Amino acid sequence: MDFWHRIMNIDRRWIYLLIAISVTFPMIVVMKFPVRVTPETRQLYDAINNLPDGSVVMLTFDYYPNAAAETEPMSVAALRHMFKKNMKVVTLSNIPLGGPTIAERITREIAAEYHKVYGVDYVNLGYKANYNAVMHGLANSIESIFPSDYTNTPLKDLPLMDSVRNYNDIKFIFVVADNATVDYWIQIVNAQYGVPVGAGVTAVVAPKMYSFVDAGQMTGMLGGMKGAAEYEKLVGHEGKAMRGMDAQSLAHLMIILLVIVGNIGFFVTRKKDSEKS
Amino acid sequence: MGDLTFIDHFQLWLRAYLILSLFSFLYRDNLFYRFSEHIFAGLSAGYYVGLIWQTVIIQQLVNPMIDNGDWWLVFPGLLGVLMFARLTRKWTWVSRVSLAFVIGNTAGIYLISSLHGLILPQMLSTMKAVNNSGSFSRILLAVVVIVGVISTLIYFYFSKEHKGILGATARVGIWFIMIAFGAHFGYTVMARVSLLIGRAQFLYYDWGTSIRQIF
Amino acid sequence: MRKTVPVIVAFLSGFVMVVSFFFNPERTFIGGGQEAVLQWVTIVSGFTLVLGVFSIVRVNARAVARRSKGWFYKLLTVVSVFAMAIPAMLPVSKNTVGGKIFFGIFPDNWGTLFGTGPSSIYDWLFTYVDQPMMETMFAMLAFFIASAAYRAFRARNAEATLLLLTAVLVMLWRVPMGEAFLRLFSDSFPQYINMFVMNGFNVAVQRGIIIGAALGAASMSLRIMLGIERTYMGKG
């Protein structure tokens, strides 16, 4: 068993250790490479920024807790941006596992920071089943689908909801999602009701969104933790995403190295085996 | 993060224990992993029950019926309860009407939204790719997009043998698909790494503060 | 009878959506009908989510009763389901019918512990127990990808080679350190990657796949509405 054969069959746990080190090392030694903003992120930031202060926008929490590392920083950065412009924010979630609970926790945390009043500056509608029916239902009237908000307060008792009946009263929908829900915000809500939709999505979903942005169906897009870091930079409030960029860089280099070494080993051992047989 | 109260410490140490107990599976399947894993499966299932009880049964059925007297909400409620017939073997057919009502509605929505919301706009922007091309790189981009869309569609065309021009276009299609899937590969790796960074950040920053304050 | 009524219901429920797309809902009776159908669909769909929970509890409870292998872990699962569900279903305050009876027995200040509000047991169990574990289960995938990168991802043919080369390029471009490295070649190199790889090849192929998938979805939806596709109803 020469050097290359042994290298090729090392225990998988050594590789796990390599990745663990390449993720924790940059937290001890901070390297701070500049984060440059891509045009798609700029487009989404400008779309919100150009809206008049105090206009009503909708922020959706369409992500499962397992992708929160990428999507939570996006929701936090978006909320900071909206509250800084004194916008009225209506939040909801189409995810039955954790969506409304995360929405409630984050909106209350960030709203407290900006001294926003629940029911006047922001409302959390919570969750209703079957997102296709919910998306069409909100076009008729929000109250037909959401008779009350997440904490059982009827919409009649929430001052903000008097001026928000359906999509005509909403200037922009900022979708934060980790699954196909964002496709339906585009192909149902934007296509049939003309509401501008921008989205922050996990990196797994991002490649597909480029075709919606290119077709003008989607106004800007954040892709993965890097997208969140760019938006944090534009909003001017360094959050978890920017702090994670160094670790992301090192981990990527490590995986590229593993692919290269793995392939070299593969070709060397294959040549050796064919010579032997 | 300020100095932490006892409850903060307890919560941080609890979360750290749960995370490390699951990561221990990487070393070897063990007791701690299985213990946490089964609690996790139960809690996630229990979450659905609590959520549906509040958001559907209380908010959409009970409260409107009592407060605004919408007694006709009994019908959707009945249709929903009929769904439980699926749990029995003999009475499954009873739930078919409720299932048909939901799936039929979704089918109607998808039939329209697929054609109007996806296919037409994507066809339109492929055609328009030609006129927003000013500089040379823009023209090249337009050519790449148009050739790419046509060759991908032809690659997934099954009614004729891939020979002659059709075969050549499909060959071009596979090259475009490999480049696009390469980009998707890079993005998916990025996503999984970010999730691990999220865990490392919690253990290093949040749990780390608690450790530093205690010791 | 067991098949024709559901097929008619499926057709009508879908047809309402198709017609309300072409007709102006305000000017025709369809508008009111559509609003009611959508409201009912959200209510009925909610019950389907709870179905899964009942079958999980039934399967695990039966395994515990029969003391089959690993029954203790299955007991943990069943207990966790109720630990999460029961507090969420209890009344929160006195003003509901159930609330008056419940808080006749138990002290009032316990109310905040129940329901699904920010201070409830339900919320605490999810935020401090369920969510951390869920994030960790998916964070493990980073380790699996790394080991697969080393032991399985091979440039075994021309296509796989092209895929791996693009993947490496995108992985470099997408992180600050990598982007700085790419700028050594030429300052606008990252910009061209964004333009040609992502907005060129990627958009073209994704668009081809979107059109193909949309045709598939539309054809499945058409067959469901017309009752040709009935597998969702099950046998018998």
Next chain:
Amino acid sequence: MKKRLIASVLRIFILALFLIGIFSATAFGQTVEDPIFRINRLTVLVFMIIFSSAVLLYTTWARKGKKLFVRKIPGIDAVEEAVGRATEMGKPVLFIPGISDIDEIETIAGLSILGRVAKITARYDTPLSVPVRYPMILAAGQEVVEQSYIEVGKHDAYNSEIVKYVAGEQFAFTATVNGWMMRERPAANIYMGAFFAESLLLAESGNASGAIQIAGTARPEQLPFFIAACDYTLMGEELYAASSYLSREPLLLGGIKGQDFVKVIIIVAILLGVVLSSFGIGSWFVDLFRVP
């Protein structure tokens, strides 16, 4: 045959007439500023009628057993070669019909490919193993495999242990199958159906155990990994085309043929639009596709 064709065309013609009748009746109640019928969405109606009649016609032809050509997907040859190699080496074949439940279309497509593989292993008495994750798939899988063994006249060689229920939980299932792979060292691993990220572990162990690996799934985020880790991969719709080529199941076959017909229309329309607008004259045509 011709009589029935005329009957079905007549039916569609009457349906179209009936629809146009309704729409023209509402045209009278139509006022420009507040229209009952949304004229500007007419393109979608025309597109929907063309699409529906294409899919329905092909489905009825497929049901009547009319000869509908679907090209052979190269992936099927790769599967047959791999099983052949396993037979020569006398090593087992591993087949996983995806790791999600029976309601996924990909799982159903995977099971029809399992039927084909089972026929080959039955004919040459190659050991076959099919670990599954849900009780419903255990029942369906055993039915498919037994049917294949009967068709090849090897019913006695069939035993119910071929398709076995391994575990319900994702990671437990993957770990158990990996252990089996390392012990049994199958020569061919075939993964056909819906797969999720931890299936990378399967492909990695299969690679380490030296097996030829062929995968097929429709999920875009899994495909790049399978392409890099396996010897051959069926991509997206190819999985459905392969299963419809093998099973000739009318619904699937009609669907694919109908979609192919509309795909041709879409390709021609895009090319026409590109050519016209590059000369700057086709704006009326391109605007047809701009529907609010």
